[in-house]
Amino acid sequence: MSKRLSPDAQHRISLVLNGRAAHGRAEPRMLLSDFLRHVLGATGTHVGCEHGVCGACTVRVDGLAVRSCLMLAVQAEGRCVDTVEGLAGEDGTLGALQLAFRHHHALQCGFCTAGILMSLADWLTRTPKPDERALREMLSGHLCRCTGYTGIVRAALAAAAEISGRKTAEEAPHV
């Protein structure tokens, strides 16, 4: 993209949000987090520090977990953005990771949770059988003040086991 953007103008941004086309207008300086929340109305992504430490605003851009407070909305032009709103099924059915979070009491206020879920959704695809140490390393990019992390660690390990177990079962007939 070599297009020059005018600083005071609103630019049209088109992206794919949770599998559906979405459009909005933003000045070049608008953060992706603000664009998602206040322009597209996807308020499930939360803002906790806006300086890239707390991880609450984490979303997936083309599959990779990124902090949406450290990215401009215009940088998301043409990309696929996934947020917490897309984790459940169309009818609201919770996925394995979400169910594990509920079962292991991995959230209290729920404010940091969306970012943690999005990081895990990315990381677990690349690390299907994590050990606890590696998991805690990854989670150290997220601040949670309510849970002490125990429930989050248990939920993530349980979800990873369930997801990889399911995959193994699905793949077994082909082996």
Place this chain on the structure above:
Amino acid sequence: MNTADRTAEAGRLIGRAIERLEDAALLSGRGRYADDLPVPPGTLHAAVLRSSHAHAELVAIDTAAALALPGVVAVLTREDVKRWTRPFTVGVKQPMEHWCLAVDRVRYVGEPIAVVLAEDRYRAEDVLERIDVQYRPLPAAIDTRTAAAGGAPLLHPAVGANVVSDRSFRYGDPDGAFAAAEHRVALAIDYPRNSCTPIECFVVVAEWNPAEGSYEVMANFQGPMTIHPVMALALNVPSNRLRLKTPPDSGGSFGVKQALAPYIVLMAAAARLAGRPVKWTEDRLEHLVAANSATNRVTRIEAAVRRDGIVTALDWDQIEDCGAYLRAPEPATLYRMHGNMTGAYDIRHVSIRNRVVLTNKAPTGLNRGFGGPQVYFALERLMQRIAAELGLDPLEVIRRNLVPSDAFPYRTAPGALLDSGDYQRALDQAAAAGGLAELKRRRDAARAAGKLYGIGYAAVVEPSISNMGYITTVLTAAERQKAGPKNGAQSTATVAIDPLGAVSVIVASLPQGQGHRTVLAQVVAEVFGLQPRDIRVTTEFDTVRDAWSIAAGNYSSRFAGAVAGTAHLAAVALRDKLARIAAARLNVAVEDVRFADGKVHAAGNPDNSLSFGRVAGASHWAPGTLGEGAEAALRETVFWTPSVLDAPNEADEINSSATYGFIFDFCGVEIDRDTGQARIDKYVTMHDAGRLLNPALVDGQVRGGFSNGVGAAFFEQLVYDVDGTFRSGTFADYLVPTACEVPEPVILHMETPSPVTPLGAKGVGEGNCMSTPVCLANAVADALGVADVNLPMTPAKLAELMAIDDPPPRPPSSTR
């Protein structure tokens, strides 16, 4: 038959670890937090200009350049707030003023000076730097001791000192006990400033309605609602002209969101200036510099001790640093623990001197543990020092001094009524189930291998459900008499039945993520023989429509004991009315009506039954058919206040809380000889929180409090330079623990139900913020064999205690 037993035979829900009803929404991005809610058309966005000086006179504020910029609608300054607001009410009588904006001086870095109102937030922030503020800098008072000793510049010259309250208390005969003491053991503590920093910051949306002369505010405020009158008085409107609403979900608080109060007043004034609704969302930098902080406290504590380790008297000297202004409810941090200043111990002679000092730091307020961390750090460090100085086992010193298990209810010397407990049994169970003997072997093995390893203990009484009168202990008995007595802790809950017989619960508990809706659904469903999912619980709060009193809110760990108990009372009252209605229809005596599995049936004859909905809807559809002696069962609102909460008496004795849980913690900590890095090897925490309503949520509270305690112990400090410059302004500077630093504690429980609360429950949310920092510090002290350990125990600080020198330069390596 006791009416409370009407559902005894049905499946119990209270006490079960059911999954939370809140979670499905929160896990799928459907939470409704303050910043998510729609705002009225035309809402302006606010940005706050803050002081860059710790202490300075405000000579001039020029907003002309700012107002000329596109998108800027108005700038609120001191002239506006002087016209429409008044200084906040303060808990001590001193000639000092705190306005919602700095008026004559700024007194801390980050103090609000002006508010820019613009069409969007980005523009509002742009404009801040175009406001020209002329300061005349003044020297700052930062060090707490210096300020208390009168050696610092005055913050509020009319007061004539920076000490704004100085009270001394005596219970029993401390002088006699100290004169007769075989040993005296003393310790000095500097407890640092820290904050639990919820991940969601403050949000306020305010409107002014000139036709009614009223303000309407939505804010993620957490109570206590004692602050509502303070805000209404500051806005100079009758309290029914300040409507305050809270959102359905909150992104955490830990007490911190009490400190929204000045911003609610500030944004209300801003909305009045603009004639349009105003929204302000605090950012993290603002939050760290100015939102709220626990008090830092300088404590000197001394014990009169027998040679067997029995403490006969305590002498406390506490200097509480509340920052630049004494903001309501301060100096409550200093007095919340007043009744239990003897901790878990049977100590009859106590003297206390409490001073409140103001310095050029951000004002303090509620923060999880609220006064407990400061008190127990001193008290439990002292118990460890007594053991060290007398050559006794530290656990034995704790044990010998505990309140005897047959002494409950036990009245402490300063006036707390410890309602129930068995502290000795808690120690025994914790030691056995937590593996203390094994931990000692680990320590011995580590030490034999040349490692620095220590074991720490802490015994803590965890108060909950604050007495609204405890803060008045800061006043003399004569001053209290003049002001009128304050006491009690009114809680309220409403249970309602709609025409199809569906049950709703409304409470003024302002939850901040703890799962109140789940627990209330459990409690009320059990009463009616329904399932938790059948109950709709509403916790968003509205001062105009809801039942509430000053004690309402989310603080002092009051939910389980007070709010859930009150909801139970309301549900039982409604159910007993339903029983009368059902008795006529089932043709049985009222005593024989049972509620189970969504049905109302005759005792011993489940086939003689009606659906719950049919009975419950009857008062709407056919109030004329309810039968003789039956009242309509539509809606019950119950107010409940603990009977044990009296105002402080002439002797300054105060039962500062309604109920008191118990915690006993022990841990093993190893310290790296080369780096000074401490590692928690094992942590065991035993809780007696009375009857547990949902054990999973209780464990969640324990883990969260433990995590906050680990942060306070090793990482967290809001740091000020000597000139008042703030040094902890980002999450890269104010370090909070991550998943790598918080181990999983071993959590143990026992239950001695409270005789004071309706369900026998006690608070549990704050205890580990009180017990964990000092338990870890005691382990560090044990490992290093040192007396003076202050928080946070960073590697640099521990290296200093270990007298680690920088490694000598390596000799030049010889070439081969």
